[in-house]
Amino acid sequence: MKAGVGRIDAKFAALKDEGRAGLGVFITAGDPDARTSAAILKGLPGAGADMVEFGMPFTDPMADGPAIQEASQRALKAGMTLKGTLALVRGFRQDDKTTPIILMGYYNPIYAYGVDAFISDALDAGADGLIVVDLPPEEDDELCIPALKRGLGFIRLATPTTDDKRLPKVLTNTAGFVYYVSIAGITGTASASSDMITGAVERLKRHTDLPVCVGFGIKTPDQAADVARVADGAIVGTAVVNAIKDSLDGDGSATDSTVSDTLAFVKTLADGVRGARA
Amino acid sequence: MASPAPANSLRSGPDENGHFGIFGGRYVAETLMPLILDVDAAYKAAKLDPEFQREFEYYQKHYIGRPSPLYFAERLTDHFGGAKIYFKRDELNHTGAHKINNVMGQALLARRMGKTKVIAETGAGQHGVATATACALFGMECEVFMGAEDVQRQKPNVDRMRLLGAKVHPVTSGSSTLKDAMNEALRYWVSKPDTHFYIIGTVAGPHPYPAMVRDFQSVIGIETKAQMMEAEGRLPDTLVAAIGGGSNAMGLFHPFLDDTDVALIGVEAGGYGIETDKHAASLTGGRPGVLHGNRTYLLQDEDGQITEAHSISAGLDYPGIGPEHSWLHELGRVEYVAVTDDEALESFALCTRKEGIIPALEPSHALAHVGKIAGGLPKDHLIVMNLCGRGDKDVDAVIPKLEAKGLL
Numbered sequence: 015m016k017a018g019v020g021r022i023d024a025k026f027a028a029l030k031d032e033g034r035a036g037l038g039v040f041i042t043a044g045d046p047d048a049r050t051s052a053a054i055l056k057g058l059p060g061a062g063a064d065m066v067e068f069g070m071p072f073t074d075p076m077a078d079g080p081a082i083q084e085a086s087q088r089a090l091k092a093g094m095t096l097k098g099t100l101a102l103v104r105g106f107r108q109d110d111k112t113t114p115i116i117l118m119g120y121y122n123p124i125y126a127y128g129v130d131a132f133i134s135d136a137l138d139a140g141a142d143g144l145i146v147v148d149l150p151p152e153e154d155d156e157l158c159i160p161a162l163k164r165g166l167g168f169i170r171l172a173t174p175t176t177d178d179k180r181l182p183k184v185l186t187n188t189a190g191f192v193y194y195v196s197i198a199g200i201t202g203t204a205s206a207s208s209d210m211i212t213g214a215v216e217r218l219k220r221h222t223d224l225p226v227c228v229g230f231g232i233k234t235p236d237q238a239a240d241v242a243r244v245a246d247g248a249i250v251g252t253a254v255v256n257a258i259k260d261s262l263d264g265d266g267s268a269t270d271s272t273v274s275d276t277l278a279f280v281k282t283l284a285d286g287v288r289g290a291r292a
Numbered sequence: 293m294a295s296p297a298p299a300n301s302l303r304s305g306p307d308e309n310g311h312f313g314i315f316g317g318r319y320v321a322e323t324l325m326p327l328i329l330d331v332d333a334a335y336k337a338a339k340l341d342p343e344f345q346r347e348f349e350y351y352q353k354h355y356i357g358r359p360s361p362l363y364f365a366e367r368l369t370d371h372f373g374g375a376k377i378y379f380k381r382d383e384l385n386h387t388g389a390h391k392i393n394n395v396m397g398q399a400l401l402a403r404r405m406g407k408t409k410v411i412a413e414t415g416a417g418q419h420g421v422a423t424a425t426a427c428a429l430f431g432m433e434c435e436v437f438m439g440a441e442d443v444q445r446q447k448p449n450v451d452r453m454r455l456l457g458a459k460v461h462p463v464t465s466g467s468s469t470l471k472d473a474m475n476e477a478l479r480y481w482v483s484k485p486d487t488h489f490y491i492i493g494t495v496a497g498p499h500p501y502p503a504m505v506r507d508f509q510s511v512i513g514i515e516t517k518a519q520m521m522e523a524e525g526r527l528p529d530t531l532v533a534a535i536g537g538g539s540n541a542m543g544l545f546h547p548f549l550d551d552t553d554v555a556l557i558g559v560e561a562g563g564y565g566i567e568t569d570k571h572a573a574s575l576t577g578g579r580p581g582v583l584h585g586n587r588t589y590l591l592q593d594e595d596g597q598i599t600e601a602h603s604i605s606a607g608l609d610y611p612g613i614g615p616e617h618s619w620l621h622e623l624g625r626v627e628y629v630a631v632t633d634d635e636a637l638e639s640f641a642l643c644t645r646k647e648g649i650i651p652a653l654e655p656s657h658a659l660a661h662v663g664k665i666a667g668g669l670p671k672d673h674l675i676v677m678n679l680c681g682r683g684d685k686d687v688d689a690v691i692p693k694l695e696a697k698g699l700l
């Protein structure tokens with residue numbers, strides 16, 4: 015079975031054969047606690063997620079709005095670490111060999127872990143790609159190049175501020191897919207219009223043959239469907255994290271319905287994406 | 293601003309990508325990257341433009357009131373009974389601290405770039421006040437991000453910002469202090485890439501900020517050199533400055549980096565003491581990591597999570613430090629020490645009573661270290677301490693503490 019970038023490529027090839035876009039779901043590792051997070055993760059493919067963006071919690075998530083900041087806080091408070099995050103990936107991989115897991119977060123915890131050890135351990139656990147928000151192409155030597163050399167995908171973010179002149183630089187050394195951040199802003203705030211997303215995806219497609227996924231600001235099944243009509247994938251983060259939050263008790267602890275409520279919401283998104291090109 | 297550095301100079305950093313050795317760089321989200329490259333290009337062009345230079349000097353002189361005096365602190369010199377102590381009086385600047393030196397430079401740059409809206413983070417509020425001031429002067433819109441805890445402990449500055457027409461956003465995420473204010477300012481900037489200029493208040497952030505802020509603050513050291521030559525006919529022996537992000541210290545030190553006979557000492561905030569983990573001494577008690585756009589020494593746990601800083605001084609209460617300081621620390625060119633909250637408070641009271649100058653809590657840290665070393669140095673040893681801010685903003689917070697200690 016293919017691992018690393020290969021697993022991402024295989025997934026997008028399969029989606030292409032099915033004639034549909036994929037749904038990427040973001041959750042924060044260890045939110046609200048390790049055991050619940052493992053159960054949600056395990057249930058995601060069954061609920062219709064084609065790919066998982068697995069957030070590595072960080073105290074200072076510079077590109078995230080309050081919802082994902084709080085998810086990080088909940089996870090850290092419950093004791094989640096980068097080692098713990100990789101253990102969750104390993105657990106997931108025991109049963110699921112096809113759903114790509116993209117580790118998403120910020121550089122400092124990886125730097126503290128040690129870049130080489132992290133790449134080895136992430137691949138060994140069964141992670142396939144990385145999105146590290148605060149590593150632009152200017153800092154590719156840090157992690158991107160070493161990761162690519164070992165077959166761990168490095169997925170770059172392109173944004174509304176990435177103009178045509180800069181785009182080639184952003185697309186160099188990216189593997190797996192390109193993540194289009196549909197708004198200039200942080201997670202969990204505004205949403206872009208379908209027209210703007212369509213235009214942006216078309217622009218990216220002129221520059222790359224890689225699949226293009228769109229995220230930031232997709233909150234509803236309808237919005238996910240709109241994106242799924244024009245892009246290769248729709249990625250939903252804040253709305254899923256909010257579903258987790260809404261299921262918690264007053265102390266921020268998991269309840270009996272946390273896993274089922276979250277997966278039920280993911281299913282509505284998946285239905286949106288799967289129905290988009292019907 | 294400083295003249296170009298010769299080859300092999302310690303003043304020639306950073307490299308093209310903003311690295312001082314392994315420190316510095318540009319670790320920001322892609323959304324910000326084009327903006328930062330714009331700022332870099334605009335600053336490069338401005339540096340070479342005599343008109344920009346002229347404007348900068350005009351406002352330094354006529355608006356800020358530079359040069360600030362180099363003052364012989366005779367009574368404190370007698371009190372400690374050793375080295376001759378001079379104060380670089382940047383607390384006399386318009387708005388009451390060194391922060392405005394940098395702000396005028398960046399505000400002029402923003403104006404050149406056609407930006408009419410400005411954001412800033414602030415800890416003690418001095419950078420926020422300076423930014424609000426420049427924005428009033430240039431007719432720009434100003435929004436300042438300030439930790440909710442700092443809004444409480446530096447209230448006079450919050451009022452000043454409001455009077456000057458700035459909007460103050462209290463930040464309640466994380467520890468509600470400077471680090472979180474900077475996170476929030478960066479998050480806000482990401483959402484306003486076309487219209488807003490971010491005036492960073494210290495020698496931190498992504499390249500070109502650490503170098504740019506240093507260049508604007510270097511006026512402190514350049515003046516000190518000339519003033520000391522005039523006063524004593526030679527360079528000083530030791531320079532001492534407090535370190536939050538490190539801008540007043542870098543401004544004083546940078547012109548002296550190649551004068552290797554001049555000892556340079558940066559004073560970090562030791563809070564309740566380095567051994568307690570409740571401090572803000574990133575070099576003394578941290579290790580290298582990446583935050584707020586650069587690699588530098590940070591207070592963090594095993595897992596790379598940033599830990600909360602603590603200092604009595606809101607301006608020093610930051611878990612990082614400018615990358616050039618990290619580099620100078622590893623090179624050993626600058627010595628970094630820490631001073632506790634209590635030591636700073638005592639120096640605050642001492643300076644007020646002996647010299648009739650109410651210092652800000654930040655330079656009170658520098659003075660506490662001067663007090664530790666001056667007595668053991670010969671009488672012809674020349675110390676310059678950066679008195680980088682005045683203490684009006686701290687009066688409300690300090691009085692109950694001094695009363696509790698029997699110092700008032």
Ligand SMILES: Cc1ncc(COP(=O)(O)O)c(C=O)c1O
Pocket residue numbers: 389390391415416417418419493494495534535536537538539540541606607608652654655680681682
């Ligand atoms: C008077 C004064 N000194 C020092 C500082 C710390 O900043 P830096 O280390 O950049 O000079 C501040 C910050 O608010 C300040 O107001």
